[in-house]
Amino acid sequence: MSWLRNIVARSTGSSDAEFEGQLDDELQFHVDRQTEENIKCGMDRATARREALRQFGGVEQVREGVRDASRIVWLSDLFRDTKFSLRMLARSPAFAVTAVVVLGVAIGLSTTIFSFVRAILIEPLPFANSERLAVIGTFNSNREPPMTGASWPDIVDWKKSAKSFSDMAAFKNGDMDLSDGKSTQRIRGLFVTRNFFELLGIPFSLGRSFSESEENDSANALILNRELWKSRYQQKPDIVGDSVDVYSWIIRPEHGLSRWQIVGIAGQEIPFLPVAVDALGDRFGINDQVQFWRPIGLYDEAERKERWEYTAIARLNPGVTIEQARAEMVTISSHLADEYPEANNNWSARVTPLNELVTSDIRPALQLLSGAVAFLLLIACANVASLLIVRGIARQQEFAVRIAVGAGRWRLIRQLITESILLCLAGGALGALLSVWCIDAVRLFAPTKVPRLGEVSVDSTVLMFALGLSLMTGLFVGILPACLAFRTDVNGTLKSGGRGSSAARSRKRWMAILVGGEVAVCLVLLTGSGLLIQSFAAIIGVDPGFRTDNLMTMTVSLPQGKYEWKHNTEFCVELTSKLRTVPGIAAASAVRGVPTRETNFDAPVFIDGAPEIPRDERPDVRLRVVEPGFFEVMEVPLLEGRLFEPADSIGNIGHAPQIICNETMARRHWPGESAIGKKFCVVEADYDKMEVVGVVGDVQFGALVDEARPEIYYPEALFPQSEFTLLVRTEVPPEQMMGVVETLVRDAEPDVVITDTESMDTVLSKSLSKERFLVLLLSAFSLGAFLLSVTGHYGVVAYAVSQRRQEIGIRMALGATVPSIVRMIVSEGLLISGMGLVVGLCLSLALSQFLQSQLFGISAADPLTLAIAAGVLLVATSLASLIPSIRGARVSPASALRSS
Amino acid sequence: MQQAEEALISMRKLGKVFLTEDVETHALYEIDMELHRGEFLSIGGPSGCGKSTLLSIMGLLDSATEGEYILKGQEVGELSVRERSRLRNREIGFIFQAFNLIGDLTVRENVELPLTYRGMPAADRSQRVEEALEKVDMSHRMGHYSSQLSGGQQQRVAVARALAGSPAILLADEPTGNLDSKNGMAVMDLLHELHGEGATICMVTHDPRFASFADRSVHLFDGKVVSAEEAERLAKADEPVPAAAE
Known part of the structure; x- marks a missing residue:
């Protein structure tokens, strides 16, 4: 303890010995002075000192007081x-x-x-300063979905007019295939404006950002991330200025190999940013690192209507709030709508903090x-x-x-x-x-x-x-x-x-309040987990629109631009034909985008004969590119008309003569009549009209909880894809065929990039991971809460019984039976849990709004769930009361009275 | 000599009324009493006469509902809870019938307890604890727990705890009540010895043998101070004191 006292003493600025010494001296001084005063009054020294000590009132008491006050x-x-x-x-x-x-x-x-x-x-x-970064997309309440990306001309105008932002950049996701002449490597990255790096504060390890001319010319300039620089180029110190061979394609086909010059190495790894519209699927997530950057390039006024491609990112000026920036962008959008009514009417910029967008889900x-x-x-x-x-x-x-x-x-x-x-x-x-x-x-x-x-x-x-x-x-x-x-x-x-002691009564009262509170809070958790479980069951019960068992998926990417478009189609057709001949495989086909996981392209639809409505208010239809055997492999039911035939594979995107639509499209646009033979066009009103030749059941390409949306299917040959997902219906568990299928694909094209080889059941299961995550955790918390509440209840009743041994003894001595004693104790326990349940019910209803957004197919105030949760708790707490009450009632009255 | 000095404890018309719902119980009624430094006072009376209530008020464990209580020249009725705790810690030492040693503390720690609440330095505490335990002849049991001691030993440790802080007064509530006659007498001898050394003691007892150790005795009956003769008469007559019954 001496070390501790030293710390204390040091904290007061003196050591123990010094302090005690000073205190003794001080007390001695006062006693001596009083003694001298007493001597002056005529007392002898001994009497004067005794009287001084008496007048002082006890040296030890004064010493204690000083210690308390000073230490x-x-x-x-x-x-x-x-x-x-x-x-x-x-x-x-x-x-x-x-x-x-x-x-x-x-x-x-x-x-x-x-x-x-x-x-x-x-x-x-x-x-x-990431908290000052905001992502800007566009919004049109007349459209479905209302939120989308931004057009390049819009972004240029926003940047010119907005005063809320110190800078604004544009970007979109994309991938490229690096080639060394023997093999290719798929890399994922961003197409960016040249101020992107400065705006986000990304330093350079080597080189620089894009120059103005590189941006304007959409030059073949590349910036790589450090990881790629290390792994592919062994951290070559003079890599800036080197050229690499790239197969590149994003939207416009420029097939063939091209030379790209490396102009910089980014000094910091950064993740992909959320984009307003992700047409390329979920492979560009916030958990994936950007491997390259290339200039975005073009300015084309004709693209003002094209809002699906770009996303803007901007940095708020110091002192400007997100609300102020939002207000300014609404004003700017209104001016743009006046200036470009055809393209911008009803469209408004939507400013969202980057952090909010990243975590919104x-x-x-x-x-x-x-x-x-x-x-x-x-x-x-x-x-x-x-x-x-x-x-x-x-x-x-x-x-x-x-x-x-x-x-x-x-x-x-x-x-x-x-x-x-x-x-x-x-x-x-x-x-x-x-x-x-x-x-x-x-x-x-x-x-x-x-x-x-x-x-x-x-x-x-x-x-x-x-x-x-x-x-x-x-x-x-x-x-x-x-x-x-x-x-x-x-x-x-x-x-x-x-x-x-009588104080035990107030303790018992407080314990009852605590346990009642536990029951109340437990009911909230039980109700919440009950609702989530039912919601999860409802999601699982959703019909995805196809047969999921014994179905395998594999995403196959051909080197971009390596082959002509026609080759991609031929490759797809040959591969699926070959797969169908493999023992154990019942059927095979391909689709762009895996059901329940990826989205695809949306475009406005112009129905033949429908009342004229402005372009920006037209509903969207989702365009899906499929290999003709898709419906058979997936076992999507044909509701009307026919499936694709070889002759259907003629035409171009937007100009296809025959298409198949889903049930929702047919019901929405041609309610009460047959959709077969109906004509419409997509993208632009003056495109060639398409004719519906078949209607199939809805397939959940989005999440299972999403509402089915109007969708049309193109044959793959009309829109050749360098990347598609193989769908293989197997006669054995799909896992057994994965190796075989992969070998076949690699034999057909050694440069192919294969990802996402999974059974459809796994894909479906992954699509429910957020819901499952919530259900599991909340159920675990609820179970813990339930056990704690019930044991707490047991503890209080057991304690109450132990305190009432004498009372129980007297009652039994006077003729009470065991059941009557048990009834008395259990009813008191039920009173505690009953009050807790009433409070819990109110609390559950008050908090239900916070849960509603996470539920599907059930109301957060579902009375049945509340009743079941309350019933379970009531039964459990009754049982928890029963055990100590039976034990208490079995006590011998004589011993209970004696011990009291 | 003692009578000429200011009283250590002075009570004027002190009363205690317990209120439970609509029932008023007068536990003490108009008690006038003084206790001087160095005095050994015994308080006697039959069960339920208010002896222990009076001792609790003297020890600041309880408060009077009427009258005045002055301890070392200070009216305690207006003191805050904190000040009462402080005064109790420094001026009063308790000895209980039930010993009331803390079972989870050793003999040394039990005796040290009031000193720790004073913030006394460890060296001083240690010295005082040793002195107090030596005085009651229990220094050889310093490291023991109360469950390892006999009743007589426990009470001696309780006396040491009361003494350790050098309080102005020792309050003993039936200190021999839980002891056999031999151990009871040993404790009384100890109190007598302490009194001889100058300690001020106030003891509640209903046993005349032990009351005789005191310089002076006060008798209570139905909450009121009565003379020894009247107390004896009332006890035999088994009738209430007229004033207290009001």
């Missing part, structure tokens, strides 16, 4: 309290272990969710889980607080003695809070350990599209959170039992040597 003693008190608390906890290992485990699990889960929230929602994106789920885990922590706290209250009853004598010998209210509260904080710190340490494991477990179930999932870890910030949470929990858990301890009936307890 910080809290540190040594803390040390003593800690020592005593540790001893007390060691003497009650069952209590300590129970409390630490309950708190550890709750703190561990809270820390786990926090680590996800921090990495995904709180940590800034890896750009300078997962934010509600994480907020929901944060709320759920906070509730679980609350229940754990109430549970441990109940345990501490019970423990406080057993320690009444100790509290009474401490009060009697001079412990003040704060001193006693401080000591008890030290105990609860120690428990919570131990729980926090356990929780931190658990969180390491939990993070891995949660990551396993987390949707793969969750941004920055790889950054979730237990680091110093997360550990500080666990520590802070433990300290706060310690205070929260300890304050009520500590305050109740001070209300100990000191006289009664000291007189009786610690046996019983």
Whole structure:
């Protein structure tokens, strides 16, 4: 302890010995002066000194007062309290272990969710002042979907007019195939304006950004990321200026090899940014690194209507809020609509903070889980607080003695809070350990599209959170039992040597309140998880529109631009024909975009004979490119007309003579009549008219929860694809055929890039990963909450029974039967849980709005779910009351009366 | 000599009424009493007469509802909870019938407890604890827990705890009540010895043998101070004191 005292002494600026010496000198001075005064009044020295000491009022008492006033003693008190608390906890290992485990699990889960929230929602994106970056797309409430990208001319005009932004850049996703003459490597990257790097604060390891002329000419200039520079070019120091061979194609076909000059190496790895419209699927996610940048290039006024391609990113000027920027962009959009009514009427710019856009999909789920885990922590706290209250009853004598010998209210509260904080710190340490494991477990179930999932870890910030949470929990858990301890009936307890006290009644009341609260919060969690489970079941029950079992998918990418368009079609047709001959394969076909995972192109539709409406208000139709055998392989039902025939593969995109549409398209545009033979055109009103030759069932190409949208199918030959997804119906489990199919594909084209080889069941399962993630976590939290609430309820009833042994003995002595005693106790337990359930029902209804956005096919205020959850809790708490009540009623009346 | 000095404890018309719903119970009624430095006072009376209530008020564990209580020249009725705790810690030492040692503390820690609440330096605490335990002849049991001690030993440790802080007054509530006659007498001898050394003691007891150790006795009956003779008469007559019954 001497080291501790030294710390205290140093904190007050003097050592112990110095302080005591100074104090003695000071006291001696006052006594001597009074003695001298007394001598002057005629007393002899001995009498004068005795009288001086009496007048001084007790040297020791004055010494104590000065010590108190001049020294910080809290540190040594803390040390003593800690020592005593540790001893007390060691003497009650069952209590300590129970409390630490309950708190550890709750703190561990809270820390786990926090680590996800921090990495995904709180940590800034890896750009300078990323909170001031905003993505700008366009919005038209008359269209479906209302939100889309921006046209290049619009972005140029926005940049010219907007004062809210210090700079604005444009970008779009794309890929290229690097070639070394023998093989190709598919790389993914961005087409960007040359100010992109400066705007985002991306430094260069080597070289520079694009020049003005490179941008204007859409020159063959490349900037690579560091990882590609290392892996493909061995970090060659003088790589800037070198040329590489590239097969490149994004929208406009420029088949063939071209030479591209490397002008820079980016000094920082950056992820793909969210784009307003992702026509290229989900391979350009926030968790993927951009491998290259190339100039975006063109300015073409004719492209003003084309809003699906580009996305703008801008940096807010200092002091400008996102709301101000939004207002300004609405004004600018209005001016552009006046200037270009045909292209811009009803279109408005939509400004969204970059961080908000990145996290928009997962934010509600994480907020929901944060709320759920906070509730679980609350229940754990109430549970441990109940345990501490019970423990406080057993320690009444100790509290009474401490009060009697001079412990003040704060001193006693401080000591008890030290105990609860120690428990919570131990729980926090356990929780931190658990969180390491939990993070891995949660990551396993987390949707793969969750941004920055790889950054979730237990680091110093997360550990500080666990520590802070433990300290706060310690205070929260300890304050009520500590305050109740001070209300100990000191006289009664000291007189009786610690046996019983009327203060136990108020403790029992508080325990009932805590347990009632646990039941209320538990009902909220049970209802939430019940709703999510039902919602998940409803999603699983959605008919995707095709047979999913024994179906395999494989995305195949031919080197871009290596072959002429015709070759791509021939390759696709030959490959699917060859696959159909393989034993174990029943059928094979191809499609652009995997059902339930990827989107495709939308375009306005012009129905022949329909009333004239402005172009921008026309509904969209989704264009899907399929190999003719698609419907048979997928087993999509033909509802009307016929499927594709070889003769249908004639024409061009937008000019196809015959197409197949889905049921939704037929119902929406030709309600109550046959769609067969109906004519329409897409993209532009003056394109060639297309004729519907067949109507098939709706296929869920988007998420299962999405509403079916009007869709038309083109034969692949009309729109040849360098990338398509093979669909193979197998006669055996698809996993058994994956190797065979891959070998066949590689034999057909050695340079092919193969990705996403999965069974359709796996694709479907992955598409539900967010819903499954929520259901699993919320159900786990609810189960934990349920167990804690029921055990808490059991504890309170068991305690109440133990306190009423004498009463039970008297009742039984007077003729009460066991069932009547059981009925009495259970009904009291039910009163607690009943009140908790009423509060819980109100709470559930009040919070239901926060859950609604995560539900499908069920209302957040579904009365059946609420009733089932309440019923389960009622039954469980009744059982929890039954056990101690039976035990209590079986006590011999004689022994109960004797022991009292 | 003692009578001439200012009283350590002075009570004027002190009363205590317990209120439970619509029932008023007068536990103490117009108590006038003084206790001087160095005095050994015993308070006697039958069960339920208010002895322990009076001792609790003297020890600042309870408050009077009427009258005035002055401790070392200070009216305690207006003190805050914190000030009462502080005064209790520094000026009062308790000895209880039920010993009330804390089972989870060693003998040393039990005796040290009031000193820790004063913020006394560890060296001083240690010295005082050793002195107090030596005085009650329990220094050889410093590391033991109360469950390892006999009743008599526990009470001696409780006396040491009361002494350790050098309080102005020792309040003993039936200190021999839970002990056999031999151990009871040993504790009384200890109190007598302490009194001889100058300690001020106020003891509640209903046993006349132990009351005889005191310099002076006060008798309570139905919450009121009565003379020894009247107390004896009333106890035999088994009738209430007229004033207290009002």
